[in-house]
Amino acid sequence: MCIRDSYQAVRTRFFDGFFERASLAGITQVVILAAGLDSRAYRLDWPAGTTVYEIDQPLVLQYKRQTLDEHDVRSACLRREVAVDLRQDWPVALQREGFDVTAPTAWLAEGLLMYLPTEAQDRLFELIVDQSAPGSRIAVEAVGPDNAKRHEVRSKMREHFDRARKLAGIEGESLDVGSLMYHDENRTDVPQWLAGRGWTVRAIPAEAEMADAGRLVHSEEDIRGNTLIEAELKG
Secondary structure, rough: OOHHHHOOOOOHHHHHHHHHHHHHHHOOOOEEOOOOOHHHHHHHHOOOOOOEEEEEHHHHHHHHHHHHHOOOOOOEEEEEEEOOOOOOOHHHHHHHHHOOOOOEEEEEEEEOOHHOOOHHHHHHHHHHOOOOOOOOEEEEEOOOOOHHHHHHHHHHHHHHHHHHHHOOOOOOOOOOHHHHOOOOOOOOOOHHHHOOOOOEEEEEEEHHHHHHOOOOOOOOOOOOOOOEEEEEEOO
């Protein structure tokens, strides 16, 4: 088992369930922030009329689109690419692709916040709130504080990436994922921030979600302090 495989599977289950609950509530507008290679637009059973907006850098979205097109894979909903860096004016780019600020939206920020400094995280949520009509929902993964165990995990991740790189015949130095992450001690508490702005919040410790899924925490995982968050903006 690869490092974090067990947790990532449970995290995926949680966010898949979030979209199912949002769909049952009648939400047909979805935004996935820093979508990367997220495949939910293709593999989830979306209600008719659902539009999924995927925001990420142009080359990332282009690579995914070309790869899936080569295998004749088609999305299960109307999928809109929003090719823009989150450091730029992504709300304008989003609206340019047809996003309706008056309609409830299901937002996803999965595996993103650890790559943002505190100020950028706060700004991201301010922009999300500005674009959210009553009835909107959001799902977020908040990562726990940095500690010695996490450094050990990242070291093992580097070893895993090194092996994968060599097997693939890729030249060059291995990517140190940990060097891309921010470890701000005073990072804003996401549940408190959302609750203070009128959102009803459900925050679940990662360990509790693992137990609910019948999964044990892998010996090489460290998810202490990780929280899976789901919130709704009441009308």
